[in-house]
Amino acid sequence: MESTELDKKRIFYSVLFPLILVVVLSMVKLIEWNFGLDFANYGVLPRTVEGVKGIFFAPFIHADATHLFNNSIPLLILGFSLFYFYKPIAWRVLFLSFLLTSLYTWISARYSYHIGASGVVYSLFSFLLISGFIRRHMQLIAMSFLVAFLYGSLIWGILPWDKEISWEGHFWGFFVGIILSIYYRKEGPQRKEYVWEEEELEQEDESRARGEWNSDASQILADYEYSLKKED
Numbered sequence: 001m002e003s004t005e006l007d008k009k010r011i012f013y014s015v016l017f018p019l020i021l022v023v024v025l026s027m028v029k030l031i032e033w034n035f036g037l038d039f040a041n042y043g044v045l046p047r048t049v050e051g052v053k054g055i056f057f058a059p060f061i062h063a064d065a066t067h068l069f070n071n072s073i074p075l076l077i078l079g080f081s082l083f084y085f086y087k088p089i090a091w092r093v094l095f096l097s098f099l100l101t102s103l104y105t106w107i108s109a110r111y112s113y114h115i116g117a118s119g120v121v122y123s124l125f126s127f128l129l130i131s132g133f134i135r136r137h138m139q140l141i142a143m144s145f146l147v148a149f150l151y152g153s154l155i156w157g158i159l160p161w162d163k164e165i166s167w168e169g170h171f172w173g174f175f176v177g178i179i180l181s182i183y184y185r186k187e188g189p190q191r192k193e194y195v196w197e198e199e200e201l202e203q204e205d206e207s208r209a210r211g212e213w214n215s216d217a218s219q220i221l222a223d224y225e226y227s228l229k230k231e232d
């Protein structure tokens with residue numbers, strides 16, 4: 001009974017935080033519409049002092065309802081997966097995805113305003129995709145395959161095929177997610193070590209300590225020396 005309650009709480013909080021993020025993004029867009037504002041100039045404008053503020057604000061700003069919707073759905077799904085499977089490091093991964101993606105875009109992208117949470121989406125996508133394989137955790141590997149199945153087409157977004165899209169933000173988001181998956185590989189859920197694996201390793205260590213461990217080459221040499229002595 002307690003386990004079921006814990007699972008419900010885990011699911012609830014895993015849904016709650018990404019949902020809050022999407023609500024905030026939607027509220028920003030509603031403020032623009034209701035007051036006739038345009039926050040595009042708060043986006044990332046690469047290599048300018050004016051564009052520095054975009055490092056912090058750009059992910060909250062979207063061009064239109066379609067842009068917002070296209071980012072909101074993957075943010076909900078990938079965000080839920082992040083907080084459910086990687087709870088101990090979820091906030092750090094989300095924050096660094098947010099900050100580093102915008103920072104690298106500011107450093108290297110085309111001279112134009114770059115807006116939207118797409119970079120964060122790409123970072124979460126690549127983090128979830130790579131992390132399961134690095135950790136060799138079966139449940140997380142299954143999650144990686146599911147992410148690849150649902151959002152594998154995102155890969156095309158890191159290529160400069162559409163000038164209307166900030167492919168640089170996508171590229172850096174994807175890159176940041178990979179780096180974070182490697183950096184945090186020893187934190188969060190890990191592959192389980194089964195008892196028989198541990199016992200086998202302990203037996204090998206004991207054998208080495210007693211000098212009973214021989215390589216194939218050493219064993220062949222020992223057999224050869226024995227045969228020579230026998231002939232004498």
